[in-house]
Amino acid sequence: MGKRIGILTSGGDCPGLNAVIRGVAKAAYELMDDVEIVGISDGYRGLIQGEYHLMKRSDFSGILTLGGTILGTSRQPFKLMRVVGDDNVDKVKNMKANYKKMKLDCLLILGGNGTHKTAALLAEEGLNVIGLPKTIDNDLYGTDVTFGFHSALAIATDALDKLHTTAASHGRVMVVELMGNKSGWLTLYAGIAGGADVILLPEMPYDIDKVAKAVSNRANAGKAFSIIAVAEGAMDKEEAKMKRKERIAARTAAGYKTVSDKIADLVEQKTGCETRVVIPGHLQRGGNPTPYDRLLSTRFGAYAARLIKEKKYGVTVAMKNDVITENNLSEIAGKAKLVNPDSQMVQVAKDMGISFGL
Ligand code: F6P
DSSP: OOEEEEEEEOSSOOTTHHHHHHHHHHHHHHHSSSEEEEEETTTHHHHHHTOEEEOOGGGGTTOTTOOSOTTOOOOOOGGGTTOOOTTOOOHHHHHHHHHHHTTOSEEEEEEOHHHHHHHHHHHHTTOOEEEEEBOTTOOBTTOSOOBTHHHHHHHHHHHHHHHHHHHHHHTOEEEEEESOSSOOHHHHHHHHHTTOSEEEBTTBOBOHHHHHHHHHHHHHTTOOOEEEEEETTOOBTTGGGSOHHHHHHHHHHTTOSSHHHHHHHHHHHHHOOOEEEEOOGGGGGOSOOOHHHHHHHHHHHHHHHHHHHTTOOSEEEEEETTEEEEEEHHHHTTOBOOOOTTSHHHHHHHHTTOBOOO
């Protein structure tokens, strides 16, 4: 019996999406007969609006190393999925109707936390859904790693490496803001791999005086420069008592656009050291997947094809202790995997003399 498989990529893009799409397709063609793959445009937007096309085998060639997503993506907030807006579109109803119209046996959904919440909703609504864990933030619950994370890590680490030489030449403090609003995996890993002196994470609210002290201690020891790696969602102890919106409002009222602006200004005031802010931003999501991510994406994709063959739906692919496996969507949706301040990785950083501003 043939299989008709729908695929969509949703949320922020990252290197590895195409490698997963290719992994699913190649393995599906290999494992099953009469496979047809329908590509849905721009994530849930295409599913809601019925924008899709039947893909050819050749569409999956030459994309292993290609960054971004050949299907396009968009952000469709989960909290609005069941809300019928001014456009009068019942999004859930449309998605179910288009799934039927496409005559799908199953729908593969590549995405991060928000995407998985909607994937779980669609599974609850009776669609045959398989999730695949994507995000440079690495904060999807139930998997040791998400695809895209290692590629972003390579870029963020390279940024820190490059900033080291200019920081050292000028004797400056570089405040480098890395992506990660709710979780600091990227900043923690890049900070250690890139030899940062201070690492500031959303999970570990900092004391700015302790950050300044770490910089002054280095200056007093003859090291005129410092690198501060800060996650975009990092916050000080006072800000940690506020809701996200209040925190941003308070920062804006104080004249700061970002957390890194605030840190750089206060560190300069407190230490007298010249500071600069660098925000690599979306560069962290660009370019080719690293070999690690190509391998991981291929493993995830091929595993998803096996799940399709076994008709195992309502799950998302995961990696646990280097073994590819799956979790029930209902058990992981809405949960985040955050950095544990008591973890071995944080301890390693502390043992290396890295300050967390605590
Ligand atoms: O979720 C991935 C991510 O890159 C976050 O690290 C970042 O906060 C966000 O997406 C940026 O989103 P956008 O691409 O919509 O600006």
